[in-house]
Amino acid sequence: MKIAIMLFDGVTALDAIGPYEVFAATMKCEVKFVAKKKGLIKLDSSMGYLHADYDFSEVDSADILVVPGCSPPNYKTPMNDQVTLNWIRQIHKTTKWTTSVCNGSLILSAADILNGTIATCHWGSFDLLRSLGTIPTDERVVRQGKIVTAAGVSSGIDMALHIVAWEFGEDISKGVQLILEYDPQPPFDAGSPKKAPALLVEQIRGMLQEFDKR
Amino acid sequence: MKIAIMLFDGVTALDAIGPYEVFAATMKCEVKFVAKKKGLIKLDSSMGYLHADYDFSEVDSADILVVPGCSPPNYKTPMNDQVTLNWIRQIHKTTKWTTSVCNGSLILSAADILNGTIATCHWGSFDLLRSLGTIPTDERVVRQGKIVTAAGVSSGIDMALHIVAWEFGEDISKGVQLILEYDPQPPFDAGSPKKAPALLVEQIRGMLQEFDKR
Numbered sequence: 001m002k003i004a005i006m007l008f009d010g011v012t013a014l015d016a017i018g019p020y021e022v023f024a025a026t027m028k029c030e031v032k033f034v035a036k037k038k039g040l041i042k043l044d045s046s047m048g049y050l051h052a053d054y055d056f057s058e059v060d061s062a063d064i065l066v067v068p069g070c071s072p073p074n075y076k077t078p079m080n081d082q083v084t085l086n087w088i089r090q091i092h093k094t095t096k097w098t099t100s101v102c103n104g105s106l107i108l109s110a111a112d113i114l115n116g117t118i119a120t121c122h123w124g125s126f127d128l129l130r131s132l133g134t135i136p137t138d139e140r141v142v143r144q145g146k147i148v149t150a151a152g153v154s155s156g157i158d159m160a161l162h163i164v165a166w167e168f169g170e171d172i173s174k175g176v177q178l179i180l181e182y183d184p185q186p187p188f189d190a191g192s193p194k195k196a197p198a199l200l201v202e203q204i205r206g207m208l209q210e211f212d213k214r
Numbered sequence: 215m216k217i218a219i220m221l222f223d224g225v226t227a228l229d230a231i232g233p234y235e236v237f238a239a240t241m242k243c244e245v246k247f248v249a250k251k252k253g254l255i256k257l258d259s260s261m262g263y264l265h266a267d268y269d270f271s272e273v274d275s276a277d278i279l280v281v282p283g284c285s286p287p288n289y290k291t292p293m294n295d296q297v298t299l300n301w302i303r304q305i306h307k308t309t310k311w312t313t314s315v316c317n318g319s320l321i322l323s324a325a326d327i328l329n330g331t332i333a334t335c336h337w338g339s340f341d342l343l344r345s346l347g348t349i350p351t352d353e354r355v356v357r358q359g360k361i362v363t364a365a366g367v368s369s370g371i372d373m374a375l376h377i378v379a380w381e382f383g384e385d386i387s388k389g390v391q392l393i394l395e396y397d398p399q400p401p402f403d404a405g406s407p408k409k410a411p412a413l414l415v416e417q418i419r420g421m422l423q424e425f426d427k428r
Contacts, residue, residue, distance in 0.1 A: 014235040021228040024259040031261045045238040047245045051263040140399045152395025174404035181366025183405030184398035185354045190388035191397030
């Protein structure tokens, strides 16, 4: 299968690399990192880069499109760039699965791909997603027809394992999980707003809202 | 804190990007991707690149060193390269924490940093780790003094969350977990050899052993 992972300046590395690693481990997927302009892509932390090996003109179809997210407000540039949105629309016409990780669903929404549907994104971006006409839900992986949206950052790993199971069968997905030794044992159980201390949730929500105003 | 993540051709992207994303999300760490030669670093899948912004000569100390792993047999080049091993030894002298992800512990072992200690690595590399004089254990994150080794690929996320808790306190670690929405929900429970179907474990073990012979 042909996978296109869209990159843009200010992307969150793990949003892209989580699904990449799952699809790569199947040894049945050709993954391409694609951006408006190929070359180095600055990470949202400003402490490193990913690399787009292809520009939009070189990739006009994909079986799976992955649109990763970013720290606020880095989504604003792709959300307001017609070249990017048109490329997403073009690829979406050709896909079996169109997917997003984290607030990548804001970008899918800006491309008119999520209008009126139920989708997820990073918990800190629910209001923004709703303002774009998409109905947010706090499930970790949301499948609506061929569109699959995932929650914040790390959830792209879970999403990609689901898609691998749907496409290649449960055994291949379990095999990938085993290769990646994805047997999560975080030291705490604070990975969602429902589970984290309420004060911490509000602190981080406030911080992300401040970032969005930049 | 200053974090140095060592890269080398054939690295597994998630081994490096998992810890990177955790440390970056603290907003208290300066992360540098470092390699023998700076520039693009080919991934083990041959389907993309990470980027080393610094070469060894530019980084002579770190509070935390992260040595990621790779698909077999890509560890052989760094394990047999004295410039790489000497750089690791030099940085190790300066660290508060020296860490590895996946079979990065083979490289630490080759640098004489794990001799006779208990450590972990990808479950498929236990025999190789033992042959280097290190005692393998199947815990996901193993702390021995200032040396912390993590199991396969995705375990670097858990490891880094532990280190963040030890260094900055539990609240910061929980906050990072929440920012990364690390509330894992894999579709299956097959992420370790104890949990995956026995036949699958043996198939993948065989495949990895074949890769090692390349």
